[in-house]
Amino acid sequence: MLEAVDLTKSYNGTVALDRLNLKIDPGEVFCLLGANGAGKTTTINLFLNFVPPTSGTARIKGKDVTAAPLETKRHLAYIPEQVMLYPNLSGLENLEYFSALAGHDRYSREELLGFLKGSGLPEDAADKRVSTYSKGMRQKVGIATAVAKRAEALLLDEPTSGLDPKAANEFSQLLTRLSGSGVAVLMATHDLFRAKETGTRVGIMKHGKLVQTLDTKDIGHTDLERIYLEHMHD
Amino acid sequence: MVLRIARKELVEMARDGRFRAAAAIVGALLLMALATGLAQQRARADEVATAERLDRQVWDGQGPKNPHSAAHYGVYAFKPAPPLSFADRGLSAYVGETVWLEAHWQNLASHRPAEDRTALQRFGELTAATVLQLLLPLVVILLAFSAFSGEREAGTLRQLASLGVPGRALASGKALGVAGALALILVPATALGALALVSAAPGSWVATLGRAAVMAAGYLVYLAAFIGLSIAVSALLPSSRLALVALLGFWILNGLVVPRLVADLSERLHPVPTATAMWAAMREDMTNGIDGHNPADVRSQELERETLAEYGVTKVEDLPVSFAGISLQAGEEYANQVFDKHYRALWDAYARQDRTHLAACVFAPLLAMRSLSMGLAGTDFGQHRHFVTAAEEYRRGLQRFLNGEMTRKAKGLDFGYRADPAFWATAPRFDYEPPSLASVLGQQASAASLLALWAISASVFAGWAASRLRVA
Numbered sequence: 264m265l266e267a268v269d270l271t272k273s274y275n276g277t278v279a280l281d282r283l284n285l286k287i288d289p290g291e292v293f294c295l296l297g298a299n300g301a302g303k304t305t306t307i308n309l310f311l312n313f314v315p316p317t318s319g320t321a322r323i324k325g326k327d328v329t330a331a332p333l334e335t336k337r338h339l340a341y342i343p344e345q346v347m348l349y350p351n352l353s354g355l356e357n358l359e360y361f362s363a364l365a366g367h368d369r370y371s372r373e374e375l376l377g378f379l380k381g382s383g384l385p386e387d388a389a390d391k392r393v394s395t396y397s398k399g400m401r402q403k404v405g406i407a408t409a410v411a412k413r414a415e416a417l418l419l420d421e422p423t424s425g426l427d428p429k430a431a432n433e434f435s436q437l438l439t440r441l442s443g444s445g446v447a448v449l450m451a452t453h454d455l456f457r458a459k460e461t462g463t464r465v466g467i468m469k470h471g472k473l474v475q476t477l478d479t480k481d482i483g484h485t486d487l488e489r490i491y492l493e494h495m496h497d
Numbered sequence: 498m499v500l501r502i503a504r505k506e507l508v509e510m511a512r513d514g515r516f517r518a519a520a521a522i523v524g525a526l527l528l529m530a531l532a533t534g535l536a537q538q539r540a541r542a543d544e545v546a547t548a549e550r551l552d553r554q555v556w557d558g559q560g561p562k563n564p565h566s567a568a569h570y571g572v573y574a575f576k577p578a579p580p581l582s583f584a585d586r587g588l589s590a591y592v593g594e595t596v597w598l599e600a601h602w603q604n605l606a607s608h609r610p611a612e613d614r615t616a617l618q619r620f621g622e623l624t625a626a627t628v629l630q631l632l633l634p635l636v637v638i639l640l641a642f643s644a645f646s647g648e649r650e651a652g653t654l655r656q657l658a659s660l661g662v663p664g665r666a667l668a669s670g671k672a673l674g675v676a677g678a679l680a681l682i683l684v685p686a687t688a689l690g691a692l693a694l695v696s697a698a699p700g701s702w703v704a705t706l707g708r709a710a711v712m713a714a715g716y717l718v719y720l721a722a723f724i725g726l727s728i729a730v731s732a733l734l735p736s737s738r739l740a741l742v743a744l745l746g747f748w749i750l751n752g753l754v755v756p757r758l759v760a761d762l763s764e765r766l767h768p769v770p771t772a773t774a775m776w777a778a779m780r781e782d783m784t785n786g787i788d789g790h791n792p793a794d795v796r797s798q799e800l801e802r803e804t805l806a807e808y809g810v811t812k813v814e815d816l817p818v819s820f821a822g823i824s825l826q827a828g829e830e831y832a833n834q835v836f837d838k839h840y841r842a843l844w845d846a847y848a849r850q851d852r853t854h855l856a857a858c859v860f861a862p863l864l865a866m867r868s869l870s871m872g873l874a875g876t877d878f879g880q881h882r883h884f885v886t887a888a889e890e891y892r893r894g895l896q897r898f899l900n901g902e903m904t905r906k907a908k909g910l911d912f913g914y915r916a917d918p919a920f921w922a923t924a925p926r927f928d929y930e931p932p933s934l935a936s937v938l939g940q941q942a943s944a945a946s947l948l949a950l951w952a953i954s955a956s957v958f959a960g961w962a963a964s965r966l967r968v969a
Contacts, residue, residue, distance in 0.1 A: 311659055313968045336661030347652030351512045352505070363501045365660045405656075449694070 295466035346405030500668020579875030586875025725955030822904030
């Protein structure tokens, strides 16, 4: 579903991502771990074709994202660290607008409310303007938008940062449910615990390189933390 | 998808207090401009009707009088206020509203409202045209400068881009959204304008409807150019602040700098003589002949010889007709050639100045819009020229009529002839027919095409800028 082949990005000679090779199949949740600046967000930006690769290719469903920028985006949903919405519209209106632009313009009000509820937004907030929302509430609208898009691949850039533990837990359950239905997930995160819980694989990144990939079922949480810290130390 | 984007933009704007305030202010100004324009136009129409009636009454009631004395006394041609002048007064304040039609001389139009004003008022009249030409583009800029840059800064552009929305669709939707917001101001204004039109010219509003429709279309094209340009700049420049500065810069260039510079430049390129210099030159041509070879005294001796030969007499006193009448008419005809030469040169210089203005519309679409708007309102220079030319034709006919009466009724050197009191009412009346819409459109074809070119280039520019939108 998601595939990177020798994917490389450098900014003015500084390498942000160095020959990344990665393949994420439907139903897999791949968690990218690493310090800030390790290349996690760059990887996601490359899959979104927000920045052109210096070399190599990013593919979604076998299609090069630079060659088919609009078509490949139809298959994926993206939740950034800070979901940004239109402050003068309500949460429901934001969801409706983004869904319509994603091609789903036939959702009823009940369905839309269902998506918002499913992502944990309090019911009475749906019709309030987003300018009154907390960061966590905006994040939930972002999650609802991703779910409503019925994407086959999810690109998540620290999606649970700023969510309270309960909401973060609900989000993890949602991810598990989605991957169970065949969605491929690429998630950049700092949260080793969630990575171990929800991820099927984790990749540790350092200075733009993917230095180690592990299957989460083969490894305990303490082991993961130890391996991660070992990589960070040198 | 485009419609969905437009609807969302419109909802956002309608919920924004700043837009509501701007719309209310511009709407109120437009309303005020229409109301004052209408009041002025009505007052002017009443004035013209009264003046025409009084002038004719005085003319018809002259009693026994020598026709040439009556010719010297003269009549006035009053320029009617065209129905659409309530929306755009154009050059009305500067070119004069009446022409005094007297013997021997073609006068310039006089009674310029601008002469009675203070320097402050000269800065600009509040008309619907100024609101549409200057203020609405400002509203467009304020609505659209952050169309893309604002979303980039707020982070929503990443969200949109991740959905796979084509940049061009976004640009079209946003343009349509701004157009919709403008419609909230313009649709009521147009309805009021149409009402004003019907009340301004109860009899002729159907004939004026064509002009009004083309004028409205012209303004839509003009505003479309601003929408396209604002969206393009918003997509290209990295920040909203830069986009706003660039667009306001263009607004100032378009509305203030270029028109001012072009006015000076066109006067320098195509200078016109002062009235005094032109008067002296015409006197010179009349006295010493247009080519300098046929002075007035020679022409007069020639005329006397020819007339005596024609009637087979040897002395002027023996002529069966009035030699004064013949010689006055000959004088008119020679003078007419002089007027034609000098006035044509003057009008052509003005026309060349107009063309310089139009050429400069490469930098400022306002110049094309202004030309088109004045042309359709009937308040541009071309239609002033049409009026004064018609008035001059009438003056020449009236002189011929009066001199003919003199020639037929008086004899020899008799200058004391007095026409019958009933004679005056038989004189032709000045009945002015303004140029047709087709002929105005012909004159404004280049202005209209240049305006359309602006709108097309601006939308192509916007589409191009939006298709290479940078997200990160």
